[in-house]
Amino acid sequence: MKPYRVPELAEKYTQYDMIQKHTDLPEFPDARVHLLYIFLKDSGKNIAGHEELYALVTSLVQLGLDTHESIDVTEGNQGEAMMRSRQLKVLAGDYFSSRFYQLLAHKGEIAVISLLSRAVSDVNVMKMRLYGKMKKSLLPSEEYLQLTVQLNMQLFLSFTPLLEVSVQETWEKLLKEFTACETIVREMERCAAPEIGRGGYAFWHLIESGSEEERNLLVSKKTDMKDWKKLILKHKASEKLLDKLRDSVNVIQQLLASRGDSPCTGMLDPFLKRLSTYRSVVSEG
Numbered sequence: 393m394k395p396y397r398v399p400e401l402a403e404k405y406t407q408y409d410m411i412q413k414h415t416d417l418p419e420f421p422d423a424r425v426h427l428l429y430i431f432l433k434d435s436g437k438n439i440a441g442h443e444e445l446y447a448l449v450t451s452l453v454q455l456g457l458d459t460h461e462s463i464d465v466t467e468g469n470q471g472e473a474m475m476r477s478r479q480l481k482v483l484a485g486d487y488f489s490s491r492f493y494q495l496l497a498h499k500g501e502i503a504v505i506s507l508l509s510r511a512v513s514d515v516n517v518m519k520m521r522l523y524g525k526m527k528k529s530l531l532p533s534e535e536y537l538q539l540t541v542q543l544n545m546q547l548f549l550s551f552t553p554l555l556e557v558s559v560q561e562t563w564e565k566l567l568k569e570f571t572a573c574e575t576i577v578r579e580m581e582r583c584a585a586p587e588i589g590r591g592g593y594a595f596w597h598l599i600e601s602g603s604e605e606e607r608n609l610l611v612s613k614k615t616d617m618k619d620w621k622k623l624i625l626k627h628k629a630s631e632k633l634l635d636k637l638r639d640s641v642n643v644i645q646q647l648l649a650s651r652g653d654s655p656c657t658g659m660l661d662p663f664l665k666r667l668s669t670y671r672s673v674v675s676e677g
Contacts, residue, residue, distance in 0.1 A: 394433075398425050398447045405452060405491050411484055415477040418458035419578070423570040423659055424548050425451045430655050431563050435556040446504060449492040450547055453508055456488035457515060457547075511550035518543050526591055529611070533596035537575070537636070540593075545571040566647055566656070572640040573663045580633050580670060586620040594629040601627040634670050637663060 399420055406417060425447050432443035439446065459481050489512075496505045522539050525531045545567050552560050582592040589595055590613070599607055606623060609615055615623075624630060641663050648656055 394444075396426055396429055398429060398444060398451060401444070401448050402451050402455070405488060406455065411480055415480045415484070416462075417484065418455065418462055419574075421451060421454045421458075421544075421574060423574050423662075424454070424545065424567065426659055427563075427566060427570055427656065428548050428551060431555055431559065432551065434655075435559045435563075436554055437556060439554060442499070442501065445495065445499060445501070446551065449495050449504075450508065450551075452488045452492045452495075453512065454544075454547055456485045456492075457512070459485035459488065507550050508547065511547045515543055515546045518546065529599070531596055533593050533600055536596050537579070537593050541568065541572050541575050544575050562647065562651065566644065569640045569644045569647070570659065573637060573644075576633050576637045576640065577663065577666055580630060580637075580666070583624050583630050583633070585617060586615040589620065593633065594624060597629050597632065598623050598627055630670065634667070637670075638667055641667065 399422060402420065406420075411417065428450060429443055429447040432439055432446055436443055462481060492508065493505060496502075496508075518539070522531075522536075522543070525535075548567055548571075549564065552564065555563055579593040582589045583594045595610065598610055602610065602623065609619060610623075641660060644656075644660060
């Protein structure tokens with residue numbers, strides 16, 4: 393059986409000294425990419441053994457989108473190091489997106505270029521709607537999470553027509569839950585500090601749950617680390633995310649059990665480890 397090696401192939405495009413030295417890239421979307429690879433390999437229609445190529449280019453497009461999304465747009469002079477990091481993220485995101493075109497064009501996969509391009513356009517429209525709601529502060533935390541999961545799975549959903557009809561429903565269910573797991577883990581990490589947490593699930597949960605004084609503090613952007621951690625603990629933001637991660641893992645386990653699907657089982661290990669780690673942290677807190 394051909395091993396899954398897409399993360400290693402992607403390193404050719406991500407492991408540049410300049411990027412490594414001056415900025416950080418988002419996490420590789422491994423669960424989504426691995427799931428896409430498995431379904432294309434086992435149930436793809438007329439893909440001519442290109443499951444690895446399709447998974448690779450989709451990972452690069454997603455990394456491009458995520459890299460641009462991670463750019464700090466805070467106004468004001470933030471120093472040379474921050475400016476260089478921002479510039480490199482812009483260039484890196486553009487680079488990842490351009491490589492997807494080149495790799496597919498080289499193989500004559502024009503139809504897949506069109507497929508992913510439409511998906512990117514859909515993602516951008518969805519982002520604008522999300523940002524509009526965030527700007528108006530009209531965004532319940534649950535809606536924020538649902539919209540973010542949908543955004544993060546949109547590229548991968550575009551491959552559904554290439555799968556056998558008999559597996560499409562299971563593919564979409566698993567994709568939704570694995571995407572939820574990756575999204576929730578990221579939101580857990582954003583609970584660590586107000587700078588990265590602003591606009592995330594915890595922020596909107598605190599806006600909903602907090603007192604008027606607490607909401608004013610959050611909106612004023614004057615929340616320091618001490619206040620932020622106090623609010624996170626008081627309103628149990630991390631615990632709620634932990635429960636959501638556990639729920640998604642349970643759904644995946646049930647779906648895999650019904651399929652007898654061993655190739656996907658190991659993909660849960662990072663999330664099971666996170667559950668164990670965060671459970672200990674929350675208990676200590």
